Amino acid sequence: MELELESEGGELVVPVELLYGITEELTVTVVLPFRDPFENGRLGSVGLRAKWRFATRFSPGRADAVAAVGGITVPRSSADGPQAGPVIIAGLAAGRESRRWYYFAGVRTAIHLADEGNDPGEQLLLNVAWGVRPWLTEYLAPDLVLLVEASSRTEGRTRVNGQTVDASGGEVLSVAPAFLLSYRNVMLKGGVQIPVWEHLNDAGRSEDVRILAALELHW
Amino acid sequence: MNRTLFVLLAGFAFGVTPAAAQDAQRDSTEQVAPAAHPDIVMRVDGLACPFCAHGLERKLDALEATETVEIRLNEGLVLLYLRDEHSVSDQALTKAVTDAGFVVRAIERHPPTEGTD
Incomplete structure (x- = not known):
């Protein structure tokens, strides 16, 4: 189970992710995002994802894996305001984790299915991460990993009733210093995603700094 | 409310979940038993x-x-x-x-x- 805290457009979002490993290679996740949970708490867009780790290579103190990810997010218009239809997510991710170093790269696309004439632009997300475990602690000690992640998001223009909305879509490049702190089956994650370059078609819009805190419990 | 959740998160992080408590109990046994x-x-x-x-x-x-x-x-x-x-x-x-x-x-x-x- 993973519990996150995110700030999105000034609103606090707490996505609760329930992960279940059907096999050691196939994991399914249900995402239940609770928006503004401390005031007018409501459930946002519910997501269902699957991750298939189709290639692995293990060596002493090291694990390499390549995975395909796919999923669907179903918007709830009452919670999110005027919305498009479901969002299909597909992507690939590859990672290497060793005792000292951590590498990750991923590519993902989000395709919005039009609904009632509202057709948000497709998104392409790329990210790479590098991490280091400064202290090689043993199993029964707290474990810290420091990470830096660079990510880019390219978003196409929205179409409403067949008309392209010029002031929509664009590109954003962000950098996110982050950490993972775990003790046995409990992991605390934290990070700040800082936009470092943006080219948004809406001149009045600017990408926000996002703060992420997450708790993951493993049974 | 934010503080309450943070305390809850901190509590999880420091191993007060039921599973962690069991693990901790077993750890204390492990140190003398093996x-x-x-x-x-x-x-x-x-x-x-x-x-x-x-x-x-x-x-x-x-x-x-x-x-x-x-x-x-x-x-x-x-x-x-x-x-x-x-x-x-x-x-x-x-x-x-x-x-x-x-x-x-x-x-x-x-x-x-x-x-x-």
Whole structure:
């Protein structure tokens, strides 16, 4: 189970992710995002994802894996305001984790299915991460990993009733210093995603700094 | 309210979940209980992080013969202390490790005996 805290457009979002490993290679996740949970708490867009780790290579103190990810997010218009239809997510991710170093790269696309004439632009997300475990602690000690992640998001223009909305879509490049702190089956994650370059078609819009805190419990 | 949740998160982080409490209780036993030499030493590939290794500990703990599991990440070793009059086969050990998402490179027994279930 993973519990996150995110700030999105000034609103606090707490996505609760329930992960279940059907096999050691196939994991399914249900995402239940609770928006503004401390005031007018409501459930946002519910997501269902699957991750298939189709290639692995293990060596002493090291694990390499390549995975395909796919999923669907179903918007709830009452919670999110005027919305498009479901969002299909597909992507690939590859990672290497060793005792000292951590590498990750991923590519993902989000395709919005039009609904009632509202057709948000497709998104392409790329990210790479590098991490280091400064202290090689043993199993029964707290474990810290420091990470830096660079990510880019390219978003196409929205179409409403067949008309392209010029002031929509664009590109954003962000950098996110982050950490993972775990003790046995409990992991605390934290990070700040800082936009470092943006080219948004809406001149009045600017990408926000996002703060992420997450708790993951493993049974 | 934010503070309440933060305290809750902090509580989880410092191991006050039921599972963590059980683990902590077992840890205190482990420090006095293990025999001088493990009955089985496994060299396991892919052991990179403690968080991932927890699944391996749970799988091996679930074996009836297991008394104590000791994971040495920096050496890539898993030490198994068995209950008296119990044994476990190589196949069962390999399955437990594979199910946890790792790969067994070698199994060594002390004293060397053929594993049976």
